[in-house]
Amino acid sequence: MTHPVEAVERALEALGADPWNAFLHVDAEGARERARRVDPAAPLAGVVASVKDNLAWRGHPMTCGSRHLAGYVAPYTATVVARLEAAGAVILGKTNMDEFAAGSSGETSAFGPTRNPRAPDRVPGGSSSGAGASVAAGVVGLALGSDTGGSIRCPASFCGAAALKPTWGLLSRHGLADLAMSLEGPAPLAPDVAGVARAMDALSGPGFSEALEGAAPEGLRVGVPREFLEGLAPDVERPVRDALRKLESRGARLVEVGLPSARHALAAYYVLNYAELASAMMRYDGLRYGEPGPENESYEASSAQARAAFGPEVKRRILLGTFVTSREERGRWHDAAVRARAALARDVERALAGVDVLAGPTMPVRAFRLGERVDDPRAMYAADVLTVLANLARVPAGSVPLRVEGLPVGFQVMGRAGEDAGVLRAMRVVEEVAG
Protein backbone atom coordinates (compact mmCIF):
# COMPACT_ATOMS: atom_id res chain seq x y z
CA MET A 1 0.00 0.00 0.00
CA THR A 2 1.24 3.47 -0.85
CA HIS A 3 1.17 5.68 2.23
CA PRO A 4 -1.83 8.04 1.96
CA VAL A 5 0.37 11.16 2.24
CA GLU A 6 2.61 9.94 -0.55
CA ALA A 7 -0.44 8.95 -2.62
CA VAL A 8 -1.84 12.49 -2.35
CA GLU A 9 1.49 14.02 -3.43
CA ARG A 10 1.62 11.67 -6.42
CA ALA A 11 -1.96 12.58 -7.34
CA LEU A 12 -1.18 16.31 -7.20
CA GLU A 13 1.91 15.79 -9.31
CA ALA A 14 -0.08 13.81 -11.91
CA LEU A 15 -2.78 16.49 -11.94
CA GLY A 16 -0.34 19.34 -12.53
CA ALA A 17 -2.28 22.21 -14.06
CA ASP A 18 -5.14 19.87 -15.00
CA PRO A 19 -4.85 20.13 -18.80
CA TRP A 20 -8.00 18.00 -19.12
CA ASN A 21 -10.21 20.35 -17.07
CA ALA A 22 -11.16 17.28 -15.07
CA PHE A 23 -11.56 19.07 -11.74
CA LEU A 24 -13.73 22.01 -10.79
CA HIS A 25 -12.33 22.17 -7.26
CA VAL A 26 -9.11 20.76 -5.83
CA ASP A 27 -8.54 20.74 -2.08
CA ALA A 28 -4.80 20.05 -2.01
CA GLU A 29 -4.11 21.21 1.53
CA GLY A 30 -7.21 19.52 2.91
CA ALA A 31 -6.24 16.28 1.16
CA ARG A 32 -2.75 16.39 2.69
CA GLU A 33 -4.26 16.97 6.11
CA ARG A 34 -6.82 14.17 5.74
CA ALA A 35 -4.13 11.79 4.43
CA ARG A 36 -2.15 12.25 7.64
CA ARG A 37 -5.13 11.06 9.65
CA VAL A 38 -5.95 7.92 7.61
CA ASP A 39 -5.82 4.64 9.51
CA PRO A 40 -3.28 2.56 7.56
CA ALA A 41 -5.43 -0.51 8.18
CA ALA A 42 -8.53 1.03 6.57
CA PRO A 43 -9.71 -0.86 3.45
CA LEU A 44 -9.21 2.13 1.13
CA ALA A 45 -6.08 3.50 2.83
CA GLY A 46 -3.75 4.79 0.14
CA VAL A 47 -6.56 5.42 -2.36
CA VAL A 48 -6.97 8.99 -3.57
CA ALA A 49 -10.46 9.61 -4.93
CA SER A 50 -12.40 12.24 -6.85
CA VAL A 51 -16.07 13.08 -6.40
CA LYS A 52 -18.42 14.27 -9.14
CA ASP A 53 -19.67 17.78 -8.54
CA ASN A 54 -23.29 16.71 -8.12
CA LEU A 55 -22.44 14.92 -4.85
CA ALA A 56 -22.38 16.97 -1.66
CA TRP A 57 -19.15 17.21 0.31
CA ARG A 58 -19.56 19.42 3.32
CA GLY A 59 -17.73 22.75 3.21
CA HIS A 60 -16.74 22.37 -0.43
CA PRO A 61 -18.17 23.94 -3.59
CA MET A 62 -20.93 22.06 -5.43
CA THR A 63 -21.92 23.47 -8.80
CA CYS A 64 -23.30 20.45 -10.73
CA GLY A 65 -21.38 21.95 -13.64
CA SER A 66 -23.77 24.90 -13.71
CA ARG A 67 -23.19 28.64 -13.56
CA HIS A 68 -26.46 28.70 -11.63
CA LEU A 69 -24.73 27.17 -8.58
CA ALA A 70 -21.40 29.01 -8.79
CA GLY A 71 -20.41 29.87 -5.23
CA TYR A 72 -22.72 27.33 -3.59
CA VAL A 73 -21.07 25.39 -0.76
CA ALA A 74 -22.51 22.03 0.32
CA PRO A 75 -23.86 22.14 3.88
CA TYR A 76 -23.57 18.38 4.42
CA THR A 77 -21.83 15.31 3.01
CA ALA A 78 -23.52 12.74 0.78
CA THR A 79 -23.76 9.31 2.37
CA VAL A 80 -21.67 7.69 -0.36
CA VAL A 81 -18.93 10.30 0.02
CA ALA A 82 -18.92 9.81 3.79
CA ARG A 83 -18.61 6.06 3.29
CA LEU A 84 -15.57 6.42 1.03
CA GLU A 85 -13.92 8.69 3.59
CA ALA A 86 -14.80 6.32 6.43
CA ALA A 87 -13.13 3.51 4.47
CA GLY A 88 -9.90 5.50 4.28
CA ALA A 89 -10.07 7.09 0.82
CA VAL A 90 -8.73 10.64 0.63
CA ILE A 91 -10.85 12.89 -1.53
CA LEU A 92 -8.82 15.24 -3.67
CA GLY A 93 -11.59 17.34 -5.16
CA LYS A 94 -14.78 17.70 -7.19
CA THR A 95 -14.85 16.70 -10.82
CA ASN A 96 -16.24 18.40 -13.89
CA MET A 97 -19.49 17.16 -15.39
CA ASP A 98 -22.14 18.00 -17.94
CA GLU A 99 -24.41 20.67 -16.50
CA PHE A 100 -26.84 18.94 -14.11
CA ALA A 101 -25.71 15.66 -15.73
CA ALA A 102 -27.58 16.61 -18.91
CA GLY A 103 -25.10 15.41 -21.51
CA SER A 104 -23.20 12.41 -22.81
CA SER A 105 -19.89 13.96 -23.77
CA GLY A 106 -18.65 16.21 -20.97
CA GLU A 107 -19.08 19.31 -23.12
CA THR A 108 -22.10 21.00 -21.56
CA SER A 109 -20.39 22.05 -18.32
CA ALA A 110 -20.64 25.80 -17.73
CA PHE A 111 -16.97 25.64 -16.74
CA GLY A 112 -15.72 24.33 -20.05
CA PRO A 113 -15.48 20.87 -21.61
CA THR A 114 -13.40 18.06 -20.18
CA ARG A 115 -10.76 16.54 -22.43
CA ASN A 116 -10.07 12.83 -22.79
CA PRO A 117 -6.58 12.07 -21.38
CA ARG A 118 -6.28 9.22 -23.90
CA ALA A 119 -6.78 11.66 -26.81
CA PRO A 120 -7.10 15.33 -25.82
CA ASP A 121 -8.97 16.29 -28.99
CA ARG A 122 -11.72 13.79 -28.04
CA VAL A 123 -14.50 13.86 -25.49
CA PRO A 124 -14.10 11.76 -22.34
CA GLY A 125 -17.80 10.90 -22.33
CA GLY A 126 -20.39 12.17 -19.90
CA SER A 127 -21.93 13.13 -17.84
CA SER A 128 -19.25 11.99 -15.32
CA SER A 129 -16.58 13.44 -17.61
CA GLY A 130 -14.15 14.48 -14.89
CA ALA A 131 -14.56 11.12 -13.17
CA GLY A 132 -13.39 9.30 -16.30
CA ALA A 133 -10.63 11.81 -17.01
CA SER A 134 -9.33 11.86 -13.42
CA VAL A 135 -8.81 8.09 -13.48
CA ALA A 136 -7.58 7.84 -17.09
CA ALA A 137 -5.00 10.57 -16.41
CA GLY A 138 -3.68 8.56 -13.47
CA VAL A 139 -4.52 11.30 -10.98
CA VAL A 140 -6.80 9.21 -8.76
CA GLY A 141 -7.38 5.51 -8.25
CA LEU A 142 -11.10 5.86 -7.74
CA ALA A 143 -13.75 8.26 -8.99
CA LEU A 144 -17.23 8.54 -7.61
CA GLY A 145 -19.73 9.66 -10.23
CA SER A 146 -23.35 9.01 -11.01
CA ASP A 147 -25.24 7.23 -13.77
CA THR A 148 -28.61 8.32 -15.11
CA GLY A 149 -28.54 6.83 -18.61
CA GLY A 150 -24.93 5.75 -18.97
CA SER A 151 -23.15 8.63 -17.24
CA ILE A 152 -20.51 6.44 -15.60
CA ARG A 153 -20.31 3.69 -18.26
CA CYS A 154 -19.82 6.11 -21.17
CA PRO A 155 -16.75 7.81 -19.63
CA ALA A 156 -15.44 4.38 -18.63
CA SER A 157 -15.81 3.20 -22.24
CA PHE A 158 -14.30 6.33 -23.81
CA CYS A 159 -11.45 6.67 -21.29
CA GLY A 160 -10.52 3.00 -20.88
CA ALA A 161 -11.66 2.45 -17.28
CA ALA A 162 -13.97 0.05 -15.45
CA ALA A 163 -17.23 1.23 -13.88
CA LEU A 164 -20.46 -0.06 -12.41
CA LYS A 165 -23.94 1.39 -12.44
CA PRO A 166 -25.40 -0.42 -9.44
CA THR A 167 -28.96 -1.66 -9.15
CA TRP A 168 -31.22 1.38 -8.71
CA GLY A 169 -31.62 1.98 -5.00
CA LEU A 170 -28.62 -0.07 -3.86
CA LEU A 171 -26.54 3.01 -3.04
CA SER A 172 -27.86 5.93 -1.05
CA ARG A 173 -28.91 8.97 -3.07
CA HIS A 174 -28.75 11.24 -0.01
CA GLY A 175 -26.61 14.18 -1.08
CA LEU A 176 -26.86 13.48 -4.81
CA ALA A 177 -28.41 16.42 -6.68
CA ASP A 178 -31.53 15.28 -8.51
CA LEU A 179 -31.57 15.07 -12.27
CA ALA A 180 -33.93 12.19 -12.95
CA MET A 181 -34.65 10.43 -9.71
CA SER A 182 -36.20 7.22 -11.05
CA LEU A 183 -33.18 6.59 -13.25
CA GLU A 184 -30.04 7.82 -11.51
CA GLY A 185 -27.76 6.77 -8.68
CA PRO A 186 -24.17 7.12 -7.49
CA ALA A 187 -21.67 4.96 -9.38
CA PRO A 188 -17.94 4.16 -9.01
CA LEU A 189 -15.24 4.16 -11.71
CA ALA A 190 -11.69 2.82 -11.32
CA PRO A 191 -8.76 1.64 -13.46
CA ASP A 192 -9.87 -1.99 -13.14
CA VAL A 193 -12.71 -4.21 -11.94
CA ALA A 194 -10.98 -4.95 -8.61
CA GLY A 195 -10.92 -1.21 -7.91
CA VAL A 196 -14.65 -0.92 -8.61
CA ALA A 197 -15.33 -3.91 -6.35
CA ARG A 198 -13.30 -2.38 -3.50
CA ALA A 199 -15.31 0.82 -3.89
CA MET A 200 -18.57 -1.13 -3.77
CA ASP A 201 -17.40 -2.88 -0.59
CA ALA A 202 -17.14 0.56 1.00
CA LEU A 203 -20.22 2.09 -0.59
CA SER A 204 -22.67 -0.76 -0.13
CA GLY A 205 -21.11 -3.35 2.17
CA PRO A 206 -18.60 -6.21 1.92
CA GLY A 207 -18.90 -9.04 -0.58
CA PHE A 208 -18.04 -7.49 -3.93
CA SER A 209 -14.28 -8.09 -3.85
CA GLU A 210 -14.91 -11.55 -2.54
CA ALA A 211 -17.15 -12.25 -5.55
CA LEU A 212 -14.18 -11.77 -7.89
CA GLU A 213 -12.22 -14.62 -6.38
CA GLY A 214 -11.99 -17.55 -8.72
CA ALA A 215 -13.93 -15.80 -11.49
CA ALA A 216 -13.61 -17.94 -14.61
CA PRO A 217 -15.31 -18.14 -17.99
CA GLU A 218 -16.09 -21.86 -17.77
CA GLY A 219 -19.83 -22.34 -17.43
CA LEU A 220 -20.69 -18.62 -17.52
CA ARG A 221 -23.95 -18.23 -19.45
CA VAL A 222 -23.82 -15.01 -21.45
CA GLY A 223 -26.93 -13.70 -23.18
CA VAL A 224 -26.13 -11.60 -26.22
CA PRO A 225 -29.08 -9.43 -27.25
CA ARG A 226 -29.08 -9.25 -31.01
CA GLU A 227 -30.13 -5.60 -30.74
CA PHE A 228 -26.82 -4.84 -28.98
CA LEU A 229 -24.86 -5.70 -32.11
CA GLU A 230 -26.88 -3.60 -34.55
CA GLY A 231 -25.77 -0.22 -35.84
CA LEU A 232 -22.32 -0.28 -34.28
CA ALA A 233 -19.28 1.50 -35.65
CA PRO A 234 -17.04 -1.18 -37.23
CA ASP A 235 -14.18 -0.30 -34.88
CA VAL A 236 -16.47 -1.14 -31.96
CA GLU A 237 -18.25 -4.16 -33.43
CA ARG A 238 -15.01 -5.98 -34.30
CA PRO A 239 -13.43 -6.01 -30.82
CA VAL A 240 -16.76 -6.76 -29.13
CA ARG A 241 -17.35 -9.80 -31.38
CA ASP A 242 -13.72 -10.85 -30.77
CA ALA A 243 -14.28 -10.64 -27.01
CA LEU A 244 -17.44 -12.74 -27.28
CA ARG A 245 -15.56 -15.37 -29.31
CA LYS A 246 -12.75 -15.41 -26.73
CA LEU A 247 -15.26 -15.92 -23.94
CA GLU A 248 -16.82 -18.81 -25.84
CA SER A 249 -13.48 -20.40 -26.63
CA ARG A 250 -12.63 -20.30 -22.93
CA GLY A 251 -15.77 -22.14 -21.92
CA ALA A 252 -18.51 -19.51 -21.60
CA ARG A 253 -21.84 -20.39 -23.22
CA LEU A 254 -23.19 -17.67 -25.53
CA VAL A 255 -26.96 -17.50 -25.98
CA GLU A 256 -28.60 -15.17 -28.48
CA VAL A 257 -31.51 -13.36 -26.87
CA GLY A 258 -33.92 -10.64 -27.97
CA LEU A 259 -35.04 -7.35 -26.44
CA PRO A 260 -37.92 -6.42 -28.75
CA SER A 261 -38.71 -3.19 -26.89
CA ALA A 262 -35.14 -1.97 -27.08
CA ARG A 263 -35.75 0.11 -30.21
CA HIS A 264 -38.06 2.35 -28.21
CA ALA A 265 -35.75 2.55 -25.20
CA LEU A 266 -34.06 5.78 -26.22
CA ALA A 267 -37.37 7.58 -26.72
CA ALA A 268 -38.79 6.28 -23.43
CA TYR A 269 -35.61 7.17 -21.59
CA TYR A 270 -35.40 10.71 -22.89
CA VAL A 271 -39.08 11.47 -22.37
CA LEU A 272 -38.78 10.34 -18.73
CA ASN A 273 -35.48 12.14 -18.33
CA TYR A 274 -37.00 15.39 -19.69
CA ALA A 275 -40.03 15.09 -17.40
CA GLU A 276 -38.04 14.35 -14.26
CA LEU A 277 -35.35 16.92 -15.01
CA ALA A 278 -37.91 19.65 -15.64
CA SER A 279 -39.46 18.87 -12.27
CA ALA A 280 -36.10 18.71 -10.46
CA MET A 281 -34.96 22.00 -11.97
CA MET A 282 -37.96 23.98 -10.68
CA ARG A 283 -36.16 24.52 -7.36
CA TYR A 284 -33.44 26.51 -9.15
CA ASP A 285 -35.48 29.67 -9.14
CA GLY A 286 -32.95 32.16 -7.78
CA LEU A 287 -34.50 32.08 -4.33
CA ARG A 288 -33.99 28.60 -2.97
CA TYR A 289 -30.98 27.86 -5.17
CA GLY A 290 -29.17 29.69 -7.91
CA GLU A 291 -28.26 33.23 -8.76
CA PRO A 292 -31.14 35.56 -7.85
CA GLY A 293 -33.14 37.19 -10.65
CA PRO A 294 -33.90 40.93 -10.80
CA GLU A 295 -35.56 42.63 -7.81
CA ASN A 296 -38.89 44.43 -7.91
CA GLU A 297 -40.35 41.92 -10.32
CA SER A 298 -43.00 39.29 -9.74
CA TYR A 299 -41.74 35.91 -8.57
CA GLU A 300 -42.52 34.41 -11.99
CA ALA A 301 -40.67 37.12 -13.93
CA SER A 302 -37.71 37.21 -11.56
CA SER A 303 -37.24 33.45 -11.47
CA ALA A 304 -37.61 33.21 -15.26
CA GLN A 305 -34.73 35.67 -15.60
CA ALA A 306 -32.69 33.76 -13.01
CA ARG A 307 -33.28 30.52 -14.88
CA ALA A 308 -31.87 32.07 -18.06
CA ALA A 309 -28.48 31.09 -16.56
CA PHE A 310 -29.08 27.45 -17.52
CA GLY A 311 -27.10 26.23 -20.51
CA PRO A 312 -28.73 25.24 -23.83
CA GLU A 313 -29.06 21.50 -23.14
CA VAL A 314 -30.66 22.00 -19.73
CA LYS A 315 -33.10 24.53 -21.21
CA ARG A 316 -33.91 22.13 -24.03
CA ARG A 317 -34.70 19.37 -21.53
CA ILE A 318 -36.73 21.66 -19.26
CA LEU A 319 -38.83 22.77 -22.24
CA LEU A 320 -39.33 19.24 -23.49
CA GLY A 321 -40.11 18.00 -19.98
CA THR A 322 -42.71 20.68 -19.53
CA PHE A 323 -44.14 19.85 -22.94
CA VAL A 324 -44.37 16.07 -22.45
CA THR A 325 -46.07 16.44 -19.07
CA SER A 326 -48.53 19.14 -20.12
CA ARG A 327 -52.19 18.21 -19.83
CA GLU A 328 -52.60 17.96 -23.61
CA GLU A 329 -49.48 15.91 -24.33
CA ARG A 330 -49.02 13.78 -21.22
CA GLY A 331 -50.80 10.66 -22.49
CA ARG A 332 -48.99 10.65 -25.83
CA TRP A 333 -45.54 11.14 -24.32
CA HIS A 334 -45.04 10.67 -20.60
CA ASP A 335 -47.58 7.92 -20.01
CA ALA A 336 -46.43 6.15 -23.18
CA ALA A 337 -42.86 6.27 -21.90
CA VAL A 338 -43.90 4.78 -18.55
CA ARG A 339 -45.63 1.94 -20.38
CA ALA A 340 -42.66 1.38 -22.71
CA ARG A 341 -40.34 1.31 -19.73
CA ALA A 342 -42.36 -1.43 -18.06
CA ALA A 343 -42.31 -3.46 -21.29
CA LEU A 344 -38.58 -3.07 -21.58
CA ALA A 345 -38.08 -4.16 -17.98
CA ARG A 346 -40.12 -7.30 -18.74
CA ASP A 347 -37.97 -7.91 -21.85
CA VAL A 348 -34.78 -7.64 -19.80
CA GLU A 349 -36.15 -9.99 -17.15
CA ARG A 350 -37.11 -12.55 -19.82
CA ALA A 351 -33.73 -12.23 -21.56
CA LEU A 352 -31.95 -12.85 -18.26
CA ALA A 353 -34.13 -15.80 -17.34
CA GLY A 354 -31.84 -18.49 -18.77
CA VAL A 355 -28.46 -16.79 -18.50
CA ASP A 356 -26.19 -15.26 -15.87
CA VAL A 357 -25.62 -11.89 -17.57
CA LEU A 358 -26.32 -9.99 -20.77
CA ALA A 359 -23.33 -8.65 -22.69
CA GLY A 360 -22.41 -6.43 -25.60
CA PRO A 361 -20.77 -3.09 -26.27
CA THR A 362 -21.12 -0.17 -23.86
CA MET A 363 -21.19 2.53 -26.54
CA PRO A 364 -21.91 2.19 -30.26
CA VAL A 365 -18.89 4.38 -31.12
CA ARG A 366 -15.44 5.20 -29.77
CA ALA A 367 -14.79 8.65 -28.26
CA PHE A 368 -15.74 11.29 -30.80
CA ARG A 369 -14.08 14.65 -31.38
CA LEU A 370 -14.83 17.62 -29.16
CA GLY A 371 -17.51 19.73 -30.80
CA GLU A 372 -18.57 17.00 -33.22
CA ARG A 373 -22.04 16.41 -31.75
CA VAL A 374 -22.59 19.16 -29.20
CA ASP A 375 -24.93 21.17 -31.45
CA ASP A 376 -26.89 18.13 -32.61
CA PRO A 377 -28.92 16.80 -29.67
CA ARG A 378 -30.29 13.84 -31.63
CA ALA A 379 -26.80 12.63 -32.54
CA MET A 380 -25.72 13.11 -28.92
CA TYR A 381 -28.72 11.18 -27.57
CA ALA A 382 -28.13 8.34 -30.05
CA ALA A 383 -24.82 7.57 -28.34
CA ASP A 384 -26.78 6.46 -25.24
CA VAL A 385 -28.78 3.78 -27.04
CA LEU A 386 -27.05 0.84 -25.33
CA THR A 387 -26.71 2.24 -21.82
CA VAL A 388 -30.21 3.57 -21.10
CA LEU A 389 -31.69 0.05 -21.00
CA ALA A 390 -30.18 -0.74 -17.60
CA ASN A 391 -31.45 2.53 -16.12
CA LEU A 392 -34.96 1.97 -17.46
CA ALA A 393 -34.96 -1.61 -16.11
CA ARG A 394 -33.22 -0.52 -12.86
CA VAL A 395 -30.70 -3.38 -13.19
CA PRO A 396 -26.93 -3.31 -12.60
CA ALA A 397 -24.61 -2.79 -15.56
CA GLY A 398 -20.90 -2.29 -15.81
CA SER A 399 -18.32 -1.44 -18.43
CA VAL A 400 -14.90 -3.03 -18.73
CA PRO A 401 -12.24 -1.95 -21.25
CA LEU A 402 -11.23 -4.34 -24.04
CA ARG A 403 -7.69 -4.80 -25.27
CA VAL A 404 -7.67 -2.75 -28.48
CA GLU A 405 -5.42 -0.58 -30.58
CA GLY A 406 -6.13 3.14 -30.48
CA LEU A 407 -9.04 4.67 -28.62
CA PRO A 408 -10.60 2.54 -25.86
CA VAL A 409 -13.68 0.36 -26.33
CA GLY A 410 -15.91 -0.66 -23.42
CA PHE A 411 -17.67 -4.02 -23.05
CA GLN A 412 -20.94 -3.87 -21.15
CA VAL A 413 -22.28 -6.51 -18.75
CA MET A 414 -25.83 -6.36 -17.36
CA GLY A 415 -27.41 -8.52 -14.69
CA ARG A 416 -30.53 -9.05 -12.64
CA ALA A 417 -31.54 -6.45 -10.07
CA GLY A 418 -29.61 -7.04 -6.86
CA GLU A 419 -26.99 -9.24 -8.53
CA ASP A 420 -24.36 -6.51 -8.74
CA ALA A 421 -21.65 -8.81 -7.40
CA GLY A 422 -22.42 -11.28 -10.20
CA VAL A 423 -22.05 -8.51 -12.77
CA LEU A 424 -18.67 -7.56 -11.32
CA ARG A 425 -17.62 -11.22 -11.36
CA ALA A 426 -18.53 -11.49 -15.07
CA MET A 427 -16.71 -8.20 -15.74
CA ARG A 428 -13.63 -9.68 -14.10
CA VAL A 429 -13.89 -12.65 -16.46
CA VAL A 430 -14.06 -10.34 -19.48
CA GLU A 431 -11.12 -8.33 -18.12
CA GLU A 432 -9.06 -11.50 -17.85
CA VAL A 433 -10.06 -12.97 -21.21
CA ALA A 434 -10.20 -9.88 -23.42
CA GLY A 435 -9.06 -6.90 -21.37
Place this chain on the structure above:
Amino acid sequence: MGGLGPEEVARVARLARLALGPEEAARLAADLEAITATFAGLADHAATLPPAPEEPPGELRADEAAAPDAEEAAAILAAAPRVDPSGAVRVPRRRGA
Protein backbone atom coordinates in the same frame (compact mmCIF):
# COMPACT_ATOMS: atom_id res chain seq x y z
CA MET B 1 -45.63 16.04 -34.91
CA GLY B 2 -46.81 19.60 -35.50
CA GLY B 3 -47.71 22.28 -33.04
CA LEU B 4 -44.24 23.19 -31.93
CA GLY B 5 -43.80 26.51 -33.63
CA PRO B 6 -42.48 29.61 -31.88
CA GLU B 7 -45.88 30.32 -30.29
CA GLU B 8 -46.07 26.86 -28.75
CA VAL B 9 -42.50 27.13 -27.54
CA ALA B 10 -43.28 30.52 -25.98
CA ARG B 11 -46.28 28.98 -24.20
CA VAL B 12 -44.24 26.05 -22.89
CA ALA B 13 -41.41 28.40 -21.88
CA ARG B 14 -43.87 30.42 -19.78
CA LEU B 15 -45.04 27.22 -18.09
CA ALA B 16 -41.41 26.22 -17.52
CA ARG B 17 -40.53 29.72 -16.24
CA LEU B 18 -37.74 30.22 -18.76
CA ALA B 19 -37.06 33.64 -20.24
CA LEU B 20 -35.90 33.09 -23.83
CA GLY B 21 -34.62 35.59 -26.37
CA PRO B 22 -36.11 35.42 -29.90
CA GLU B 23 -33.08 33.69 -31.41
CA GLU B 24 -32.89 31.17 -28.59
CA ALA B 25 -36.63 30.50 -28.83
CA ALA B 26 -36.36 29.89 -32.59
CA ARG B 27 -33.44 27.51 -32.14
CA LEU B 28 -35.20 25.60 -29.39
CA ALA B 29 -38.38 25.41 -31.48
CA ALA B 30 -36.39 23.71 -34.23
CA ASP B 31 -34.77 21.35 -31.71
CA LEU B 32 -38.08 20.44 -30.13
CA GLU B 33 -39.68 19.79 -33.50
CA ALA B 34 -36.81 17.53 -34.58
CA ILE B 35 -36.61 15.62 -31.29
CA THR B 36 -40.33 14.98 -31.00
CA ALA B 37 -40.38 13.84 -34.63
CA THR B 38 -37.57 11.37 -33.87
CA PHE B 39 -39.45 9.97 -30.89
CA ALA B 40 -42.88 10.06 -32.52
CA GLY B 41 -43.18 6.24 -32.70
CA LEU B 42 -43.31 5.94 -28.93
CA ALA B 43 -47.05 6.51 -28.61
CA ASP B 44 -47.89 3.92 -31.30
CA HIS B 45 -45.61 1.40 -29.60
CA ALA B 46 -47.16 2.11 -26.19
CA ALA B 47 -50.64 1.59 -27.62
CA THR B 48 -49.73 -2.06 -28.27
CA LEU B 49 -48.61 -2.66 -24.66
CA PRO B 50 -50.51 -3.45 -21.48
CA PRO B 51 -50.67 -0.68 -18.87
CA ALA B 52 -47.63 -0.38 -16.62
CA PRO B 53 -48.14 -1.17 -12.95
CA GLU B 54 -47.10 2.38 -12.01
CA GLU B 55 -48.93 4.06 -14.87
CA PRO B 56 -51.16 6.91 -13.79
CA PRO B 57 -54.72 5.65 -14.12
CA GLY B 58 -55.84 8.82 -15.90
CA GLU B 59 -58.56 9.47 -13.39
CA LEU B 60 -58.63 9.47 -9.64
CA ARG B 61 -59.45 6.28 -7.83
CA ALA B 62 -62.61 6.37 -5.79
CA ASP B 63 -60.73 6.70 -2.52
CA GLU B 64 -58.65 9.57 -3.90
CA ALA B 65 -61.68 11.34 -5.33
CA ALA B 66 -63.76 11.18 -2.16
CA ALA B 67 -63.89 14.53 -0.44
CA PRO B 68 -62.94 14.53 3.25
CA ASP B 69 -65.87 14.62 5.61
CA ALA B 70 -66.38 17.60 7.88
CA GLU B 71 -64.33 16.15 10.73
CA GLU B 72 -61.38 15.30 8.44
CA ALA B 73 -61.54 18.69 6.78
CA ALA B 74 -61.47 20.46 10.14
CA ALA B 75 -58.43 18.40 11.22
CA ILE B 76 -56.61 19.16 7.97
CA LEU B 77 -57.29 22.87 8.26
CA ALA B 78 -56.31 22.95 11.93
CA ALA B 79 -52.95 21.39 11.11
CA ALA B 80 -52.21 23.69 8.17
CA PRO B 81 -49.56 26.41 8.53
CA ARG B 82 -50.94 29.97 8.48
CA VAL B 83 -49.58 33.49 8.41
CA ASP B 84 -50.40 35.60 11.46
CA PRO B 85 -50.98 39.39 11.25
CA SER B 86 -47.28 40.09 11.88
CA GLY B 87 -46.47 38.17 8.68
CA ALA B 88 -44.85 35.24 10.51
CA VAL B 89 -45.69 31.69 9.43
CA ARG B 90 -47.13 29.63 12.29
CA VAL B 91 -47.21 25.84 12.15
CA PRO B 92 -49.71 24.41 14.65
CA ARG B 93 -48.16 22.02 17.15
CA ARG B 94 -49.27 18.43 16.81
CA ARG B 95 -51.43 17.06 19.57
CA GLY B 96 -49.17 15.70 22.28
CA ALA B 97 -46.08 17.50 20.92
